[in-house]
Amino acid sequence: MFVPVKKITFLFLFLAFFSQCFFVDSVQATSAEKAFQLAEKELNRFAHSRKIKYRRYWIEIINRYRQIYLRYPESAVAPRALYRCGRLYEELYGYSGKTYDLKRALSYYRLIWEKYPRSPQAKLALQRAISIYEKKLKDPVKALSLKKKPKKLTDRRKKHSPPKKIAPKTSTATNNQTKTPATSNHHKLLAVEVGGTVKQIRQWSGENYSRVVLDLSKPVKYKAHVLKAHAGKPPRLYVDLKPAKISPYTKPEIPIKDSFLKQIRFGQYRKDTVRVVLDLTSLTDYRIFFLNEPARLVIDLYNNKKPQKETVVATPKIINGDLSLAQQLGLGIRRIVIDPGHGGKDPGCRYGRLKEKYISLEVSKRLAQKLKSRLGCEVVLTRTRDKFIPLEERTAIANLKNADLFISIHVNSSPNRRAYGLETYYLNFASDEEAMRTAALENAASSHSLSELQDLLKNILLNTKLEESRRLAQAVQKNMVGGVRKRYRYVKNRGVRTAPFIVLIGTRMPAVLVEIGFISNRYERARLKSPTYWNLIAEGIAKGIEEYVHSIKLTSLP
Ligand SMILES: [Zn+2]
Structure with a gap:
């Protein structure tokens, strides 16, 4: 599950392109050429092996090319070897998400155009560097300064990669009509070479919230506008997707x-543009974001104007046995949504016949029972059987049910068989490399698209209950670890962490994701099969939630 399939195919294409250059040059093979050819063979083997999971092998292969440059700096092979170093660091960044890998790629590219300005790789390197500054490091100033490089370097640029057209910014006038802080996201560029197709539309609606998901065949650029009611037409939110075509099978x-939407219409607005129009009942707040692998555009409509349900209300004067604990405490925790990770065609992580989807469901069912009896609140499970539910639907369920808390239950896995322990996450930028890896695993996407998610978070976090989620995560983590330690030895507390989990994006209540152990670790795997362990975990999480509920009560005291 860790190896992102897309990245491997990309590496293959990249190899195919270079093996042609290598064929032409090999006619006049020199020792430098031979060294380069051997490195190419090594790279080919590497790309097909399990080694691509480990950083040290990446560094090994990069060093091999670096040695060629150091040994034969005057040969035509030198800039090619340097270019390989740069590309490999860029690829590695796709896995690691570490900015310093990009910085290294940049220093190799710089070396090429400074030392070998007349080589064909100089133009390519400059182009790659501009793209890194624009898309990955979000440094348009630096990108622009590189674009002003001498023409002899840049004039061949178009041949290799046409400059991406920049979508015009949404005008301030249209932005003013919505209060969502996410407006800067609406003209976000998403790299594409070929057009996408709008395959289908999925939609969930509720009283205060509505989510529309457009499933696309490929990532596309999008731009949103809001129009006020005008000439008998209702207010509209429209989204232009480009380049895109409508599937002939869509209505x-x-x-x-x-309560928000009258209807959704769509049509081929221009030859290369699909316009999706949401006819609204009234102007409303909205948020749009793009998720990749598979490509989809998520549109959330929500109403913040109605008085928000207070999390803490006055303590009722009469306390008697008929009231639930939550009610007795006078707290707004009326409904909790529990999300058993994965299901159906998505088994989650697995080891032999043991699958995450079964474990997460067993624990969730137990947790639901315990919460009902401890807090007397309503508990909703996103699934009660082995059924596939997309990540964005799970979030939608929690929002539609007006849940007060959202708890997603998962099992972890690592290429490092010795890794073990329990951890609890809430939504934020990835706290470390391990957190990044876990999020990639749970999002079933490559860590490359995860760095896109990190960008997205800048806009999303403003509407997320961060502080409450952090406190909930701490209470859950502490009690879960404490509970399991009563019965088991060697229980590792991996602490509270943060990462961009898709299932938590857009939640409107405190939300956490719990990783209850590593299926890849021999000792923890044995526990994960045991109903005793399921009970202890559920008991610990329930206790943590109860503690969190109490803490809200305490902080609200005068
Ligand atoms: Zn999972």
């Missing part, structure tokens, strides 16, 4: 009739 109009 042009879908009636919705919920």
Whole structure:
């Protein structure tokens, strides 16, 4: 699950391109050439092996090319070897998410155009560097300064990669019509070479919240506008997708009739642009974000104008046995949504016949029972059987149910068989490399698209209950670890961490994701099969939630 399939295919293409250059040059093979050819063979083996999971092998292969440059600095092979170093560091960044890998790629590229300005790799290197500054490091000033490099370097640029067209910014006038802080996201560029198709539309509606998901065949650029009601037409939110084509099987109009939406219409607005129009009942706050692998655009509509349900209300004067604990405490925790990770065609992580989807469901069912009896609140499970539910639907369920807390249950896995322990996450930028890896695993996407998610978070976090989620995560983690330690030895507390989990993006209540152990670790795997362990974990999480509920009560005292 860790190896992102897309990245491997990319590496293959990249190899195919270079093996052609290598064929032409090999006619006049020199010792430098031979060394380069051997490195190419090594790289080919590497790309097909399990070694690509480990950083040290990446460094090994990069060093091999670096040695060629150091040994034969005057040969035509030298800039090619340097270019390889740069590309490999860029690829490695796709896995590691570490900015210093990008910085190293940049220093190799710089070396090429400074030392070998007349080599064909000089232009390529400059182009790669510009792209890194623009797309990865978000440093348009630096990118622009590179674009002003001497023309002799840049004039061949178009041949290799046409400059991406920049979508015009949404005008301030349209931005003013919505209060969402996510407006800067609406003209975000998503790299594409070929057009995408709008395959289908999925939609969930509720009283205060509605989510629309457009499934796309490929990532596309998108731009959103809001139009006020005008000339008998309702207020509209429209999104232009480009380049995109409508699937011939999609209906042009879908009636919705919920509290936000009258209907969704779409059509081929221009030859290369699909326009999706949401006819609204009234102007509302919205948020749009793009998720990759598979490509989809998520549109959340929500109403912040109605008085928000207070998390803490006055303590009722009469306390008697008929009231639940939550009610007795006078707390707004009325409904908790528990999300058993994965299900159906998505088994989650696995070892032999043991699958995460079964374990997460067993623990979730037990947790639901315990929460009902401890807090007397309503508990909703996102699934009660072995069924596939997309990540964005799980979040939608929690929002539609107006849940007060959201708890997602998962099992971890690592290429390092010795890794073990329990951890609890809430949504934020990845706290470390391990957290990044776990999020990649749970999002079922490559860590490359994870760095796109990190960018997305800048806009999303403003609407997320961060502080409450952090406190909930701490209470859950502490009690879960404490509970398991009563019965088991060697229980590792991996602490509270943060990472961009798709299932937590867009949640409107305190939300955490719990990793209850590593299926890849021999000792923890044995526990994960045991109902005793399931009970202890559920008991610990329930106790943590109860402690969190109490803490809200305490902090609200005068
Ligand atoms: Zn999982």
